Amino acid sequence: MLVCLLAMGSQRVHAQESTRAYRIKAAYLFNFVRFTSWPDASTTARTICVIGEAGFAPSLQGLDGNVANGSEVQTYSGPGLPEDRRCDVVFIGRDAEANTRSILRAVASRPVLTVSMAEGFARNGGMIGMRVAENRIRLDVHIGALRSAGLRVTS
DSSP: OHHHHHHHHHHHHHHHHHHHHHHHHHHHHHHHHHTEEOSOTTOSEEEEEEESOGGGHHHHHTTTTOEETTEEEEEEEESSOOSSSOOSEEEEOGGGGGGHHHHHHHHTTSOOEEEEOSTTTGGGTOSEEEEEETTEEEEEEOHHHHHHTTOEEOO
C-alpha cells in the first residue's frame, strides 16, 4: 500500500511540474508575440498555434483575449496545422517533432514565427529553439530564417 501511495504522490508532483512548464512556455510564446514585428502590422489579432502537445491546451487558453503588441492573442492547439485559421506563431511540440520539416515547409512562404524545444531546432531551419540549461530556458535564434519570413524580433 505504501508503494501505491508513493506512486500516486509521484504522479501528482509530475503533473504539477508539467503544468508549471506549460505555463512558462505559454508566457514565452506570449512574449514572442509582444516583441515580434510582422509585415502585416495592421492585423488586430495574432494566433499562437501549438502543434502536437495536447497537455499544453489549458495553459494556452489563458492567453486568449490578452493584448500583445497591439493585437488580441488567439490560440489553437491540435495535432496539426489548422485549415480554418492563420497561425502567426507555430510551436512544434514533442508529439509533432517527427513532422517538423513538413510543418516548416507548410509555413515557409508566410510570415510565421516558428518555435520548438526540439534539439537543434534553430540550426535546422526553425526560428527560435527553446532549451533548458542550468534550470533556465535558453533561446537559440536563427536570424536568417526570421529575415526570410519578414519578421523582426526585438527585446
